[in-house]
Amino acid sequence: MKALILVGGFGTRLRPLTLSVPKPLVDFANKPMILHQIEALKAIGVTEVVLAINYQPEVMLNFLKDFEEKLGIRITCSQETEPLGTAGPLALARDKLADGSGEPFFVLNSDVISEYPLKEMIEFHKSHGGEASIMVTKVDEPSKYGVVVLEEATGQVERFVEKPKLFVGNKINAGIYLLNPSVLDRIELRPTSIEKEVFPKIAAEKMLYAMVLPGFWMDIGQPRDYITGLRLYLDSLRKKDASKLASGTHIVGNVLVHESAKIGEGCLIGPDVAIGPGCVVEAGVRLSRCTVMRGVRIKKHACISSSIIGWHSTVGQWARVENMTILGEDVHVCDEIYSNGGVVLPHKEIKSSILKPEIVM
Amino acid sequence: MMGSSEEKVVAVIMVGGPTKGTRFRPLSFNIPKPLFPLAGQPMVHHPISACKRIPNLAQIYLIGFYEEREFALFVSSISNELKVPVRYLKEEKPHGSAGGLYNFRDLIMEDSPSHIFLLNCDVCCSFPLPDMLEAHRRYGGMGTILVIKVPPESANQFGELVADPVTNELLHYTEKPETFVSDHINCGVYVFTPDVFAAIQGVSTQRKDRANLRRVSSFEALQLPNRSLPADFVRLDQDILSPLAGKKQLYTYETMDFWEQIKTPGMSLRCSALYLAQFRFTSPHILATGDGIKSATITGDVYIHPSAKVHPTAKIGPNVSISANARIGAGVRLVNCIILDDVEIKENAVVIHAIVGWKSMIGRWSRVQAEGDYNAKLGVTILGESVSVEDEVVVINSIVLPNKTLNLSVQEEIIL
Numbered sequence: 039m040k041a042l043i044l045v046g047g048f049g050t051r052l053r054p055l056t057l058s059v060p061k062p063l064v065d066f067a068n069k070p071m072i073l074h075q076i077e078a079l080k081a082i083g084v085t086e087v088v089l090a091i092n093y094q095p096e097v098m099l100n101f102l103k104d105f106e107e108k109l110g111i112r113i114t115c116s117q118e119t120e121p122l123g124t125a126g127p128l129a130l131a132r133d134k135l136a137d138g139s140g141e142p143f144f145v146l147n148s149d150v151i152s153e154y155p156l157k158e159m160i161e162f163h164k165s166h167g168g169e170a171s172i173m174v175t176k177v178d179e180p181s182k183y184g185v186v187v188l189e190e191a192t193g194q195v196e197r198f199v200e201k202p203k204l205f206v207g208n209k210i211n212a213g214i215y216l217l218n219p220s221v222l223d224r225i226e227l228r229p230t231s232i233e234k235e236v237f238p239k240i241a242a243e244k245m246l247y248a249m250v251l252p253g254f255w256m257d258i259g260q261p262r263d264y265i266t267g268l269r270l271y272l273d274s275l276r277k278k279d280a281s282k283l284a285s286g287t288h289i290v291g292n293v294l295v296h297e298s299a300k301i302g303e304g305c306l307i308g309p310d311v312a313i314g315p316g317c318v319v320e321a322g323v324r325l326s327r328c329t330v331m332r333g334v335r336i337k338k339h340a341c342i343s344s345s346i347i348g349w350h351s352t353v354g355q356w357a358r359v360e361n362m363t364i365l366g367e368d369v370h371v372c373d374e375i376y377s378n379g380g381v382v383l384p385h386k387e388i389k390s391s392i393l394k395p396e397i398v399m
Numbered sequence: 400m401m402g403s404s405e406e407k408v409v410a411v412i413m414v415g416g417p418t419k420g421t422r423f424r425p426l427s428f429n430i431p432k433p434l435f436p437l438a439g440q441p442m443v444h445h446p447i448s449a450c451k452r453i454p455n456l457a458q459i460y461l462i463g464f465y466e467e468r469e470f471a472l473f474v475s476s477i478s479n480e481l482k483v484p485v486r487y488l489k490e491e492k493p494h495g496s497a498g499g500l501y502n503f504r505d506l507i508m509e510d511s512p513s514h515i516f517l518l519n520c521d522v523c524c525s526f527p528l529p530d531m532l533e534a535h536r537r538y539g540g541m542g543t544i545l546v547i548k549v550p551p552e553s554a555n556q557f558g559e560l561v562a563d564p565v566t567n568e569l570l571h572y573t574e575k576p577e578t579f580v581s582d583h584i585n586c587g588v589y590v591f592t593p594d595v596f597a598a599i600q601g602v603s604t605q606r607k608d609r610a611n612l613r614r615v616s617s618f619e620a621l622q623l624p625n626r627s628l629p630a631d632f633v634r635l636d637q638d639i640l641s642p643l644a645g646k647k648q649l650y651t652y653e654t655m656d657f658w659e660q661i662k663t664p665g666m667s668l669r670c671s672a673l674y675l676a677q678f679r680f681t682s683p684h685i686l687a688t689g690d691g692i693k694s695a696t697i698t699g700d701v702y703i704h705p706s707a708k709v710h711p712t713a714k715i716g717p718n719v720s721i722s723a724n725a726r727i728g729a730g731v732r733l734v735n736c737i738i739l740d741d742v743e744i745k746e747n748a749v750v751i752h753a754i755v756g757w758k759s760m761i762g763r764w765s766r767v768q769a770e771g772d773y774n775a776k777l778g779v780t781i782l783g784e785s786v787s788v789e790d791e792v793v794v795i796n797s798i799v800l801p802n803k804t805l806n807l808s809v810q811e812e813i814i815l
Contacts, residue, residue: 048801050802053815
């Protein structure tokens with residue numbers, strides 16, 4: 039079985055992190071974002087994953103070589119020479135996706151994390167016999183997104199409404215599709231939107247069905263949602279496989295600590311924290327609702343909350359870092375500094391406090 | 400004295416490196432600062448052209464921390480264009496501003512030069528090098544420093560110095576002093592005789608000896624200012640100029656022309672204007688002309704690359720530089736800006752006090768502008784590579800990183 043992951047463009051909303059690596063390789067819960075999806079696909083028997091990309095293919099290809107071997111799944115790239123939107127890339131990768139077997143293929147949006155109930159989706163797709171299945175998720179504020187109006191009993195999609203002003207439904211497109219190869223015949227090789235051009239046609243023919251996604255869903259393409267997404271992910275991990283989470287008197291709530299990370303005495307870590315490979319958390323540190331990426335050193339008595347600390351950065355002694363502070367790669371916050379929402383580009387030293395949210399270039 | 404036709408001169412231009420400063424962001428994401436165009440030519444082209452005017456110039460070396468491949472094309476092309484050997488040398492580790500020169504002394508001395516010019520690439524000035532060399536020969540010292548008088552309030556950002564008004568000898572030199580010393584500052588352009596290498600080596604040796612002293616108490620160790628610097632790290636200002644001031648070895652030559660340091664994108668716009676003004680005197684044929692009939696209306700100093708297309712109904716200038724393959728549409732107004740390669744500016748758009756990055760697109764009736772304060776963080780609007788400003792959008796006093804599309808107006812913002 040095959041799958042396509044829409045990786046797309048520059049990941050500008052996740053800057054400064056994406057100034058160092060392409061977005062799919064930004065770590066989430068101690069794993070590159072895209073690896074979460076590739077592993078879920080492998081688990082249900084997908085043998086080949088095509089990544090639709092248009093930015094930094096060399097970096098992606100290097101990464102993929104490592105993971106192809108480790109995971110035992112074939113990973114290829116389909117490179118857009120111009121941005122093709124959300125449907126165009128399928129046409130571009132046509133030959134890889136339609137292998138003549140008639141099997142449906144998955145399409146995933148790379149910014150999404152969820153529990154990936156892909157096996158259930160395959161069964162749903164078989165049972166309704168339509169041409170395409172999409173996952174939808176319930177949200178509190180549907181008008182921020184495109185709403186999918188569906189018939190509750192069968193899941194048959196009636197129509198899509200982009201950012202509706204009046205309430206039409208509370209289910210939105212979760213960015214996970216299972217499509218029959220015939221869908222490829224509907225897509226031309228040009229910039230095309232799957233939501234605006236392709237799905238409405240299939241829905242009109244009553245061949246598009248939607249399944250409500252069980253479990254959590256988050257688009258982690260920007261820092262605020264990344265932090266919320268980590269909370270949802272760790273919650274889910276607590277239910278599925280609590281042994282993966284850290285425990286101890288210094289741990290509060292759900293905390294993920296890589297085995298190669300070191301945590302000192304007298305720390306209080308959690309809730310909703312991920313600490314990456316090779317990190318050193320010195321004594322007396324308080325961490326909550328934050329991600330600490332590979333190779334970071336947090337010095338003694340520091341306090342970090344609701345922030346993301348990029349690869350190989352350091353946070354000084356008694357520093358206080360909070361309120362959506364995002365440190366890029368190799369950023370060094372000096373001792374006793376306060377950062378309130380500082381967004382710091384790579385290779386910087388912070389020698390004076392950032393009192394209100396500010397971008398430091 | 401040997402006839403001057405026998406005396407060769409070598410010039411060394413320090414170009415810095417990518418980690419040496421982040422102040423040139425966001426433009427430095429796409430190009431090494433020394434290659435950023437000012438008045439249509441890469442920044443380092445200006446001092447290199449100036450060096451060409453030195454009689455008996457044998458060789459120009461560019462020394463920096465960038466990868467060799469980043470300078471390969473440029474060096475080959477400019478050697479060809481100016482018919483002078485230019486070579487890029489990569490420093491493997493920081494040696495300080497004088498240590499870098501010392502590190503490559505064998506190559507520099509290969510042509511047995513009688514004099515060596517040392518220039519900083521991020522200095523914008525008229526580079527009066529032949530006059531400086533003549534003055535240096537008259538003084539007969541080891542080195543001559545180019546100096547300029549600045550408003551007293553700004554002097555402490557630089558190296559302040561005091562010179563003898565009659566002999567021009569350097570009497571005193573202090574780097575970035577806290578209190579006022581002098582309103583004359585070091586321009587970052589020097590000429591030396593080869594004994595400068597001995598002076599630099601002297602500093603290294605002295606430091607090594609001090610490091611070997613066994614009976615230094617821990618209190619004394621705290622007082623030694625250079626205790627943490629490796630022996631081969633020699634700074635020109637603190638280790639050579641300051642100690643040798645007043646010893647009849649160093650002299651000064653004053654320039655009455657313009658001088659600026661190009662540290663930020665905002666300053667690069669200012670310096671581009673200074674060089675355009677200089678072209679008005681030295682090579683007016685480089686500047687564009689036009690009266691709005693067959694070609695666009697040009698006012699003030701404007702450079703337009705031959706491959707750029709500008710609609711005749713556009714009005715360009717003053718102080719505008721347009722790079723290769725740019726397309727300027729009908730009714731566009733450009734004032735005090737740098738338009739980089741492959742930019743498309745659509746009809747009736749306005750750009751004032753801005754730098755528009757490579758391949759960007761400025762939509763119809765949109766407005767990209769800033770207050771024009773070169774020293775303020777958001778005083779000049781900077782659009783990075785491949786930024787799209789949609790029709791009728793206004794962008795004021797902002798910095799936009801590469802690959803963004805603006806479909807809503809913004810003011811006073813940095814957009815990542």
